[in-house]
Structures are given as C-alpha cells and as structure tokens.
Amino acid sequence: MKKVSSLAAGLLITAGSIIVSAPAATAAELGAAVADCETWKSNTAPYKGYAKCTGMLAYPLEGVQVRLTCIDPRGSQWHVNGNRVGNGKTSSAKCSDNSSVGIYKVGLTRTRL
Helix, strand or coil: CHHHHHHHHHHHHHHHHHHHHCCCCCCCCCCCCCCEEEEEECCCCCCEEEEEEECCCCCCCCEEEEEEEEECCCCCEEEEECCCECCCCEEEEECCCCCCCEEEEEEEEEECC
8 A cells, every 4th residue: 555655646746747847838939929900990979999909819818908098179188998808809999979079099908808
C-alpha cells in the first residue's frame, strides 16, 4: 500500500509540474493587437454613433464599446458609452432624443467582456 501511495503522489507531482511549466499565450501572441475598427455616426436627428471591430480575440476575451462626445447648443459637452459587444458586432449609443443635441466626436474603447 505504501508503494502505491508513493507512486500516486509522484504522478500527481509530475502532472502538476507539466501544467505549471506550460507557458500561457499572451494576447499579442494570439493577434489581439491586430484589429480593424471603424466608427461612424448618423446624419439625422436623433444622432447616433456606432463602432465595430473585427480581428479581435474571440468572445468573451475582447470587446468594443462606442464612446460619444455629445454637445448641446450652449456648447456643453458630455460622454455617452454604448453597449459592449464582441468581435464583428456593432456597438451603438445615442446622445439624446433632442434634435438640437449633436455628436461632437465618435470614438471607441476596446475592453474585456
């Protein structure tokens, strides 16, 4: 019985060292840095902004979120973030239902989902 326990313990230690010694791939090695992203906005009120990226890591590792800088007739500005979506999906956001509120800038944020 003692020999069986020693053998089992030795196998567990060996298996553990194999798991620990296997290096994990980094995001850069998997091509996460290579993404093709685009942003755009609607031409009519109520104004909406959009962002879409392809070439990111598969869901659920990486995602994108549109980030709008909104502006009103007095020049006040604020930010609105869209929904977080995975590779190849479109994130969208709206500044306001008020037709006099526009989009000053459309950007995006790449995030972990």
